[in-house]
Amino acid sequence: MDNKKNSLTVKDCINIGVFAALYIVIFFVTSFIGYIPIMMAILGVACAVTCGIPLMLFFSKSHVFGMVSIMGAIMGIFMILMGRPWYCIFVALAAGVAADCVLKNGNYKSINKAVIASGVFSLWMMGMEVPLYFGARDTFIESIKEGYGEAYAEVIVKITPNWMFYATIVLTFVGGILGGLLGKAVLKKHFKKAGMA
Template identity: 25%
Template sequence: MRTTGKKSSNTLVRDLVNVGIFGALYLVLSGLGASIGFIPAFIVVSTCVVSLVTSVPLFLFFSKVERPLLCCVLLCTLFGVVMTISGHGISFGLLCVIYGVLAGLCLKLFHKNFVGCLLANVMISFVPSSMMIPLWSSTEEYLAYCSSICDKAYIAHLAELSSSYWPLIGLFGFGAAGAVVGGFIARRMMKKHFERIGLAK
């Protein structure tokens, strides 16, 4: 019993370390990918770029953790807390937790095979996609917030986007598409690793 308890404790520590490492990596890479959104014409497709650049580390993260549900929730919560502190609101943080739960369930239901990892990657792609929901749900407040850090031309473009829900659908659609493409790229790049843990035949 003691041996089992010690083993469980060791795997928990490893899982928490992986959450910290990959959580920090996800924050950095998603920030770099999202930076293309500072060019007005690329705002909607920026979520696709984020998904593409984060897919490989996320797949590696999925393969390393022993408690996928807990670890996905913690990873997304970490991102949500950082973004909430930076001004994105508590509602965004709660959405991050929900996406983390969904991602973890995908991994558990499909036993961390490729389909499960791909679906989990799509769920997590909704995290950065949700950051701009306030542009449609609280337009005036969001534009006022952005006006302190962006120029007038950029704000005008945001206001134009808010006049229709198609750009919001595009944010989620491009993010999911990037997650799918990124998932196949990740599988190819890490084929030997995936074969060893049963993610690829």
Template identity: 30%
Template sequence: MKEKKLKIKDLVTIGVFAVIYFIVMFGVGMIGMVPVLFLIYPSILGVVTGTIVMLFMAKVQKPWSLFILGILSPLLMFAMGHTYVIAVHALGVMVIAEMIRRAGEYHSFKHNMMAFAIFNTWICGSLMQMLWAKEKYIELSMMMGKEYVDALEKLITYPHMALVYVGAVIGGIIGAYIGRALLEKHFNKAGII
């Protein structure tokens, strides 16, 4: 397959989808106000954003487009005061997701689905901050109160995080299937794709 380069209109599309994704991600993230729900946040995020990202992948079938879309939210969070963990974690995740998508030549549903499932694990990096940059993360979380931080400290353990990653992948797969169903049913009829 001859690789196509990203053009200005692709970068604009990436920007638009990144804004939509960030707004939805922020909205879903509100469940984290209850500490125990923070553990299912990545799963729910995958289910909810699957349609957005699958539509994006249908519209922009070019190298590095998913990587760029996926790295913008964690970089913004890093710029807003999160630790280096979120950016470094997301960088690794997005490279893997991009390689999976590339293996399917950008138009294979199976590869796009798996790419999104991996893509969706980037948000686990926000929780991994508690394990890999604990002092800074506690400092960031203190605005929620000491009880909240204490609850997070008890909840965010390596065994729990293993389950969170599995949940993120499963949520991503479910979200990809929901996205595919909506793409086939509505977006094709509307001539969006």
């Protein structure tokens, strides 16, 4: 038990699993609005805001490098199981490691760093949006046309010009920070009192 502070334990693994489940449930409840074509572009933002709350609680539980990275990897694995393209997992892993670095910078204590980390972590959702832009765009639009019909594809094309990708990154990041602030408020209001965070 001596090195509890600087290495992963089973307890940490269980914490990751439990919070990943909570995160994914909230993510899916929010992402059902993504099926309306207009909403597809801002889907990341909405998800980032609502998911910030459990994420902040999770950050308050993490005390060692690796926990947030593993969380990111699990998000990636789950996305692949849902039939998303394979590079999702690398984007998610990268976002997790980056968020971990930010937290590490604050020594896993600073709540302001955690808010920023929440913004960084939310970027794992970008993996799902990559096929909409850049080189893969034409094939993706083509597959949408075949799969969802012309009308749907047209709306998608209309609302996603190429610059929208960068805008979505920024928006998701901002959404993550908003979610982080929301989570911070919830933590302060409910969990500090109960001594749980």
